[in-house]
Amino acid sequence: MGDGWISRRNVLAALTAVSGWAQLPNTEPEFVCPMDRDVRSSTPGKCPRCGMKLVAGIPETREYFVEMKRDGPRLALLVRDPSSGKPVRDFEVMHERIFHLFVISQDLEVFAHVHPEFDPASAEFRIELQLPKPGMYRVLSDFYPHGGAPQLIAGTFMVPGVGFRIATAAPPPDLQPKRGENIDAELLLEPQRPLAGFKTIMFFRVSPVDGLEAYLGAMGHMMAASADLIDMMHLHPVYVTDDPGTAAKQIQFNIIFPREGMHRVWVQFQRAGVVNTVAFNVPVGALR
Amino acid sequence: MRGVLLLLAVPLFGHDVVTTKVTWTKEVSRLVDRRCATCHNGKTSFPLLDYAAARPWAKAIKEETGNRRMPPWQAVKGFGEFRDDAGLTQEEIELLSDWVEGGAPEGDPQWLLERKPATRKAAPRFGHRWRAETGGKVAAIRPDGFRPGASAQVVAELPDGGIVPLLWIYRFDPNSTRTYQYRVPVDLPAGTAIRVSPAEAGSVTLFRR
Numbered sequence: 001m002g003d004g005w006i007s008r009r010n011v012l013a014a015l016t017a018v019s020g021w022a023q024l025p026n027t028e029p030e031f032v033c034p035m036d037r038d039v040r041s042s043t044p045g046k047c048p049r050c051g052m053k054l055v056a057g058i059p060e061t062r063e064y065f066v067e068m069k070r071d072g073p074r075l076a077l078l079v080r081d082p083s084s085g086k087p088v089r090d091f092e093v094m095h096e097r098i099f100h101l102f103v104i105s106q107d108l109e110v111f112a113h114v115h116p117e118f119d120p121a122s123a124e125f126r127i128e129l130q131l132p133k134p135g136m137y138r139v140l141s142d143f144y145p146h147g148g149a150p151q152l153i154a155g156t157f158m159v160p161g162v163g164f165r166i167a168t169a170a171p172p173p174d175l176q177p178k179r180g181e182n183i184d185a186e187l188l189l190e191p192q193r194p195l196a197g198f199k200t201i202m203f204f205r206v207s208p209v210d211g212l213e214a215y216l217g218a219m220g221h222m223m224a225a226s227a228d229l230i231d232m233m234h235l236h237p238v239y240v241t242d243d244p245g246t247a248a249k250q251i252q253f254n255i256i257f258p259r260e261g262m263h264r265v266w267v268q269f270q271r272a273g274v275v276n277t278v279a280f281n282v283p284v285g286a287l288r
Numbered sequence: 289m290r291g292v293l294l295l296l297a298v299p300l301f302g303h304d305v306v307t308t309k310v311t312w313t314k315e316v317s318r319l320v321d322r323r324c325a326t327c328h329n330g331k332t333s334f335p336l337l338d339y340a341a342a343r344p345w346a347k348a349i350k351e352e353t354g355n356r357r358m359p360p361w362q363a364v365k366g367f368g369e370f371r372d373d374a375g376l377t378q379e380e381i382e383l384l385s386d387w388v389e390g391g392a393p394e395g396d397p398q399w400l401l402e403r404k405p406a407t408r409k410a411a412p413r414f415g416h417r418w419r420a421e422t423g424g425k426v427a428a429i430r431p432d433g434f435r436p437g438a439s440a441q442v443v444a445e446l447p448d449g450g451i452v453p454l455l456w457i458y459r460f461d462p463n464s465t466r467t468y469q470y471r472v473p474v475d476l477p478a479g480t481a482i483r484v485s486p487a488e489a490g491s492v493t494l495f496r497r
Contacts, residue, residue, distance in 0.1 A: 037309075037310065037315070037379075037383065037386075038310065040309045058314050058315065061319070061322070061377065061379070063373070063377060065369060067472075136453075152377070152378060153366065154366030156453045156456075157453070158443060158450075158452070158453060160449050160450060160451050164451065166441050166485045196354060196355075197350050197351055197385060198389065199389055230458060231381075232378060233378055256354075256382065256389060258354035258355070258356075258385065259354060259355055
């Protein structure tokens, strides 16, 4: 049996602390996508949403530590196991990479989805980022340590400079259609005015459709962040369909915004080898 | 006519439609054990330890966790790294909201684990203040005099120009104030300035040990 399988209920807790995945005895295995937890199957296979290999059992959440060092444009990230404190060197490939890093500036103007290189000697992931503005940058480290469950670990670094101050962005709503490098994207919301704590369906009407293809194993990637950069959510489409009556594809994401307030939503779609990143500002209300 | 009345009456007594695969027995009970049970155990606060007790609170669980009022940790994740961080991860918040919005189903009891709810640890005490004149390693930080409801970031401005995130308090609640212990002590040299932004939110005390 592979990682995450056990045979005795009474050792479950101890083993899950090591494996990250647990299977109870005398039960039919259920296979779960490590990233899209609502995707389940009674048979092994791949997640239809993101392409990741389904894993049997219940994911056991343990937060790994990510230590960041910044030296000018050079950023180094070291992942530590929360149990042993040792650097992690073995990672599963997730969406064609072993490490995805999202970087967002406090004014929400800078957005990067990059893939730092692993340095086996130091166990660090390294990348150079040219960040033009002083201020606070929030990051989300997305990785899948071998023997654990997929991680989305938030972090923060500061870029010093003239005029440095921490400030929360207050962007106006922006739901207008966007033009990317080689696609057009229109956003339709259901409901039209999203409410915190309730499901919002976000339909992106993307055209032209010829050459539209998966980017890093999914037909789209979304990063939705509250304007204060406390909430940062990474999602993949649940459905991709032809848009009736138009020559567009309709790419659907489902999201529950946890809090009210403005959210900036970046989506990435690939067409003919070109990655398009477009952003919208979505106001989220509260039920009173 | 009787048939029509019965049909009309069904929604009033019906259960929520279940539209999620997240269940109490698989995922939510484990999360509650890990994150909520130190208080919600029927002794410190009302219990949430089993489905019958938790289900009536489902909507409140979604709202309180989504708004980050519960657990009352108050420190934003990824801004300083603390021991025994009790804040929910974004995925845990999403899991709870998916469960509640999907009808808060119980699931198959065979998936329920032997319960090992987390127990409350004694909070470490710190008595030696860190001072900017001498510098040194900071083991812990405590908000002091924060205004109720205030949110603020605390950073260290180093003499070499570097800026280190120390603590981000979100909607300060004086009833849940605490001292945050760093996972790894933060080395701040002499001459480091501690800034609270916005300054009117309050101040902090730093401890060497």
